[in-house]
Amino acid sequence: MDTRTEVREFLSTRRARLTPDQAGLPAFGGNRRVPGLRREEVSLLAGVSVDYYTRLERGDLSGVSDSVLDALARALQLDEAETAHLFDLARTANASPVARKPRKKTEGLRPSILRLLDAMTEAPALVRNNYFDYLAGNTLGRALYAPLFAEPAPNSARFAFLNPAAQDFYPEWERNTQELVAAMRGEAGRNPYDKKLTDLVGELSTRSERFRTLWAAHNVRFHRTGVKRLNHPVFSELELTYEAFELPADPGLHLSTYTAEPGTASADKLKLLASWAATDAAVPGASRDRTTR
Numbered sequence: 001m002d003t004r005t006e007v008r009e010f011l012s013t014r015r016a017r018l019t020p021d022q023a024g025l026p027a028f029g030g031n032r033r034v035p036g037l038r039r040e041e042v043s044l045l046a047g048v049s050v051d052y053y054t055r056l057e058r059g060d061l062s063g064v065s066d067s068v069l070d071a072l073a074r075a076l077q078l079d080e081a082e083t084a085h086l087f088d089l090a091r092t093a094n095a096s097p098v099a100r101k102p103r104k105k106t107e108g109l110r111p112s113i114l115r116l117l118d119a120m121t122e123a124p125a126l127v128r129n130n131y132f133d134y135l136a137g138n139t140l141g142r143a144l145y146a147p148l149f150a151e152p153a154p155n156s157a158r159f160a161f162l163n164p165a166a167q168d169f170y171p172e173w174e175r176n177t178q179e180l181v182a183a184m185r186g187e188a189g190r191n192p193y194d195k196k197l198t199d200l201v202g203e204l205s206t207r208s209e210r211f212r213t214l215w216a217a218h219n220v221r222f223h224r225t226g227v228k229r230l231n232h233p234v235f236s237e238l239e240l241t242y243e244a245f246e247l248p249a250d251p252g253l254h255l256s257t258y259t260a261e262p263g264t265a266s267a268d269k270l271k272l273l274a275s276w277a278a279t280d281a282a283v284p285g286a287s288r289d290r291t292t293r
Contacts, residue, residue, distance in 0.1 A: 003192060004059030006218075007089050011057045013218045014076040015042055022077070045075035061093040081186060085220040088189040109136055110250065117141075122274070123257050124240075130187050130252040131196055132157040132180075140270075143277030144258065146233060157184065157200060161208040171229045171237060181214040182221035189220065228258070235273055238266045 016036035020026065025041055032038075037045075043053035048068060056064065056072070069090055073083040109127060117125055117138040124141035128134050134145070134154040142149045147169050148159045160166045160177055170176045184201065191197055204211040229239050240258040247253040260267035 003061075003089060003092050006059075006189070006192070007061055007093065008057060008059040009216075010085070010089065010218045011072075011076070014078065014082065015039070015057070018077060023075075042072075042075050046071040061090045063094070064090055079221075081182075081220045081222045084222075085186055085189045088186075092189075092192050109253075113247070113250070113253075113255075116255075120257070123259050124270075125255065125257045127247075128156065128254050128256070130191065130194075130254075131155070131200055132184070135253070139277050140274050141258075143273055144230065144232065144238075156180065157204060161204050161211045169231055169233075171231050176228070177210060178214060178219070179221060179223070179226075181211065181217075182219045183223040185215070185218065185220045186222065223254075232269075232273070234276065235269045238269050238273075239264070240266060240270075 016034070018036050020037065020041065023037060023041065023045060025037075025045075039054055039057065040050045043050045046053060046068070048056075048071065056068075066087075069083075069086055072078075073086060076082075078086060113127065114136060117127070117136060120138050121140070124138065124144040126134055126137040126141040126145065132155055134148065134156065137145065137149070145154070147163075147165050148154045148156065151159065151163070157180060160170070160173075160180055167173045184197075188194075188197060188201065201215065205215060223244050225241070225243050227239060228242050229237060231237050238260065240260050242256055242258050244254055244256045247255060260270045
């Protein structure tokens with residue numbers, strides 16, 4: 001991924017979505033030839049010269065200070081994830097060639113992580129890496145994501161965009177795919193020289209028009225918590241709250257857990273799912289873990 005192109009397209013799309021009214025600026029003149037703010041308006045809001053902001057938006061973040069990045073984030077009304085993405089792009093732009101090597105990733109799962117998954121018996125739990133591969137799950141987690149774990153190499157991005165079953169499994173498929181690509185954008189900003197991640201983006205861009213459209217929007221978000229609706233092939237629709245945690249001792253690995261609001265139909269279905277998974281060996285083709293070390 002070309003950093004200058006990423007910077008240029010990220011800043012220009014953020015500027016295009018912000019109107020003068022939203023920025024608290026008077027909208028002089030009737031017809032505006034650009035969507036959103038003009039460059040001079042962003043420079044005014046950020047407290048930098050038009051020439052300097054133009055240089056930044058053309059993709060040149062060399063030597064930019066944290067204070068200028070903070071001012072840009074405020075001017076463009078970036079949220080926490082977008083601000084972090086901007087700083088990631090600047091870090092890459094100013095890194096030495098030695099520092100531009102892909103960050104070392106954890107290759108497998110430690111036995112203690114597998115024991116932790118086994119100990120979680122009342123909530124679905126899954127572990128994925130930065131390439132959105134599902135590396136392991138407890139019994140309930142694999143049962144919940146049975147359609148995905150039916151694939152030889154479970155990957156949430158490939159499943160969402162390349163498997164027709166995904167649109168049935170995710171009742172809010174459009175929203176889910178938006179959030180997934182926004183999370184992938186964040187990963188790409190943090191690890192721009194990771195060939196495996198770049199290859200995944202290239203594969204999905206080639207094979208999915210939906211992915212290409214969403215990737216071009218340059219939206220970024222954190223995948224930390226939220227509500228997910230799933231249409232399970234046996235228990236139909238469940239509405240669950242997910243919590244996602246980074247594993248600090250294992251760079252690139254994330255643990256996700258799912259719970260249901262007590263007293264709801266989804267909570268009842270989750271209990272039935274646990275019983276079904278335990279008695280019927282419900283998940284085809286997947287052992288608890290795919291990679292260990």
